[in-house]
Amino acid sequence: MTEPTTAPAVPKARSCPFLPPDDIAGVRSAAPVSRATFTSGDEAWLVTGYEQVRAVLRDPSFSVQVPHALHTQDGVVTQKPGRGSLLWQDEPDHTTDRKLLAKEFTVRRMQALRPNIQRIVDDHLDAIEAQGGPVDLVKTFANPVPSMVISDLFGVPVERRAEFQEIAEAMMRVDQDAAATEAAGMRLGGLLYQLVQERRANPGDDLISALITTEDPDGAVDDMFLMNAAGTLLIAAHDTTACMIGLGAALLLDRPDQLALLREDPELIGNAVEELLRYLTIGQFGGERVATQDVEIGGVRIGKGEQVVAHVLAADFDPAFVDEPERFDITRRPAPHLAFGFGPHQCIGQQLARIELQIVFSTLFRRFPTLRLAKPVEELRFRNDMVFYGVHELPVTW
Amino acid sequence: MKITIDRDRCVGAGQCVRAADEVFDQDDLDGCVVLLVSRPSERLSAEVRDAERFCPSGAIEIHDA
Ligand code: HEM
Ligand code: SF4
Numbered sequence: 001m002t003e004p005t006t007a008p009a010v011p012k013a014r015s016c017p018f019l020p021p022d023d024i025a026g027v028r029s030a031a032p033v034s035r036a037t038f039t040s041g042d043e044a045w046l047v048t049g050y051e052q053v054r055a056v057l058r059d060p061s062f063s064v065q066v067p068h069a070l071h072t073q074d075g076v077v078t079q080k081p082g083r084g085s086l087l088w089q090d091e092p093d094h095t096t097d098r099k100l101l102a103k104e105f106t107v108r109r110m111q112a113l114r115p116n117i118q119r120i121v122d123d124h125l126d127a128i129e130a131q132g133g134p135v136d137l138v139k140t141f142a143n144p145v146p147s148m149v150i151s152d153l154f155g156v157p158v159e160r161r162a163e164f165q166e167i168a169e170a171m172m173r174v175d176q177d178a179a180a181t182e183a184a185g186m187r188l189g190g191l192l193y194q195l196v197q198e199r200r201a202n203p204g205d206d207l208i209s210a211l212i213t214t215e216d217p218d219g220a221v222d223d224m225f226l227m228n229a230a231g232t233l234l235i236a237a238h239d240t241t242a243c244m245i246g247l248g249a250a251l252l253l254d255r256p257d258q259l260a261l262l263r264e265d266p267e268l269i270g271n272a273v274e275e276l277l278r279y280l281t282i283g284q285f286g287g288e289r290v291a292t293q294d295v296e297i298g299g300v301r302i303g304k305g306e307q308v309v310a311h312v313l314a315a316d317f318d319p320a321f322v323d324e325p326e327r328f329d330i331t332r333r334p335a336p337h338l339a340f341g342f343g344p345h346q347c348i349g350q351q352l353a354r355i356e357l358q359i360v361f362s363t364l365f366r367r368f369p370t371l372r373l374a375k376p377v378e379e380l381r382f383r384n385d386m387v388f389y390g391v392h393e394l395p396v397t398w
Numbered sequence: 399m400k401i402t403i404d405r406d407r408c409v410g411a412g413q414c415v416r417a418a419d420e421v422f423d424q425d426d427l428d429g430c431v432v433l434l435v436s437r438p439s440e441r442l443s444a445e446v447r448d449a450e451r452f453c454p455s456g457a458i459e460i461h462d463a
Contacts, residue, residue: 058456095409102410102429107419215427336413336452344409346454351412 007035007043010285010309017382018251018279019326024048024314032318033300036309040075042068044307045300048314050321050338052298053286056310058343059297062289063090066307071285071387076178078185084225085232087345094344100214100221101229101348104207110351113153117356120148121363129367133397134374138246141364142394146241149356150234155206156195164191164234171235188234192227207233237349240282243383243390244353245360248276250380250391251328252361253373258330259365266362272330273357278316278337279328284389286311287341312338368398400437400461401446405430413452418445422458431457 011023027034032049047053056062065088068075081088084097124141131140147165156164170184196208203209208230211221252259262268287310291302302308316337317325340347347353365371374395381392401421410429414422421442423432438446450458 058454095406098409099428099430103425103427104429105412106410106424106426106429107412107415108424342454344455346409346411348409348411351416 007037010036010038010046012384014382014384017377017380018247018254018328020281020313020317024311025317028314028318033298033302038070038309040068040070040072042070042075042307044070044309045297045302046309046311047286047297048311048318049298050315050318053310053312053315053338054342055297056289056308057287057338057341057345059295060091060344061291061293061295062308063292064088064289064345065090066288066290068307070288070307070309072178074178078178078181082224082228083220083222084227084229086229086348087232087236091344096218097220097225097229098344098348100211100216101233104210105348105351107351110355113149113352114355114359116152117149117359118363120145120152121359125363125367134395135397137249137394137396138242138391139393141360142242142245142249145245145360146238146356149241149352150237153207153352154195154230154234155199155204155208157198160191165238167191185231188231189227192230192234193223195230196223196226233349236347237352239388241353241356243282243388244276244280244357246394247280247282247390248273248357248361249364249396250373250377250394251276251280252365253371253396254377255328258328261330262361263365263369266366268330269358269362271332271334272361273354274334274337275328275330275332276357276361277339278322278335280389281313281316281337281339282389283339283341283387284313285309285387286313287345312341370398371396372398399440399443399446401433402436402459402461403431403433404457404459407455408457409455411454413454414449414458417449417452418442421446422449 011021011027014021028048032052033045033047035043036046037043047056065081069077079088086098124145128135128140147161151161151164167184167188199208200212211226214221262272289308291304291306293304295302319325322335340350374397383390383392408430412424414431415424421435421438423434425432450460
């Protein structure tokens with residue numbers, strides 16, 4: 001008989017804050033599908049190869065309704081797969097509900113938000129300029145801009161926006177127990193309920209009102225649906241975009257040669273944002289799934305009921321996907337990176353996120369041509385234990 | 399090159415429109431893909447191949463010949 005062996009811990013330590021965990025490339029090249037022990041103490045499959053991660057995320061044999069939350073200390077799943085919540089739903093309900101929401105996020109609709117986003121960005125940069133350096137770019141810019149954009153989209157009254165942001169952040173922490181996450185969820189629920197009631201009484205041209213009045217033959221769009229959808233959108237849109245702004249600015253400021261390329265040719269912004277998304281792939285722990293039947297991924301048999309982590313960050317550094325993955329190069333031709341996931345759950349807000357990031361970085365570096373870090377990168381604190389990776393603060397001056 | 403789409407698989411991610419907006423559009427009613435031309439000219443073939451590669455749901459199929 002062979003001794004039962006414990007699978008190695010999933011690599012997390014980064015010696016360069018802008019690169020994936022040091023040991024993940026070794027895990028991928030040894031076996032793109034392997035066993036690992038996760039934060040919760042559970043063993044599960046760790047998928048790190050680009051093609052294998054895509055295969056998991058698009059395969060309907062995998063469900064998002066996992067029994068254990070592998071990336072938390074206590075492993076307790078706090079999310080419930082209610083109608084409209086998307087992230088926690090499987091087909092066929094996921095498909096139906098996603099279509100109800102997707103029409104509000106088409107490329108065309110998102111393009112129409114450009115002037116509004118530009119105004120929000122300009123207003124924040126005006127305030128920063130008036131205040132004078134050094135400032136914390138996370139607090140003054142990266143956090144409030146996405147918060148304002150999504151609040152506008154939802155029609156959240158100005159006086160309740162700070163509270164929305166605070167709760168959304170509390171929901172995403174992993175350094176707390178399930179009870180604390182649940183408490184934040186309750187507060188969020190209360191706020192969203194209020195918002196839905198207000199929009200029912202007094203519809204506007206916002207997203208919630210559009211959903212309330214949407215054509216819905218099955219009658220799925222009730223209060224619960226609206227709160228679930230709004231809750232998912234808020235959580236999924238705030239922290240993610242804020243992290244990309246803070247971390248992306250830090251990386252660009254750390255790479256003056258790349259920033260110079262962007263300044264010489266502002267048309268590069270589209271490519272630059274795609275490379276930032278790939279290089280930073282902020283969903284640092286990857287997507288969790290569970291097999292609903294026996295399935296084969298990259299020649300490895302995964303049994304029914306077994307959990308899988310699709311490590312999108314490792315996949316986006318697979319040399320089978322991009323040449324010299326560790327070279328940050330904003331002139332690369334965009335390729336289908338996995339920063340927004342893949343398959344039926346691929347980010348519904350990605351076109352909005354792209355537009356926001358394009359406007360943010362073009363405007364920031366145009367308005368402040370001498371912008372620089374006010375603290376060396378080595379002294380910055382990174383979000384090593386949060387679902388979405390980023391910087392806690394980014395002191396800059398000009 | 400001939401293109402077919404499967405609207406049931408489409409998840410309205412809009413990657414196809416970003417890659418090839420002369421060939422694909424999104425329906426205002428459900429965000430799903432609409433094919434503007436099923437036999438695009440040679441000029442657009444690289445864009446169409448990108449759309450297929452970027453599509454997260456396998457809703458776009460290209461038939462050569
Ligand atoms: C740079 C910013 C963003 C990043 C990196 C990001 C990343 C992701 C990822 C990786 C997923 C897939 C999760 C999975 O497969 O389990 C996802 C899903 C989702 N995202 Fe984003 N996101 C961003 C911005 C946004 C924005 C701005 C919105 C909304 C306005 C949004 C709304 C959503 C929603 C609703 C889902 C769930 C879709 C589904 O399950 O069908 N995201 N996002
Ligand atoms: S890229 Fe694919 S999933 Fe997205 S809208 Fe086009 S066909 Fe649909």
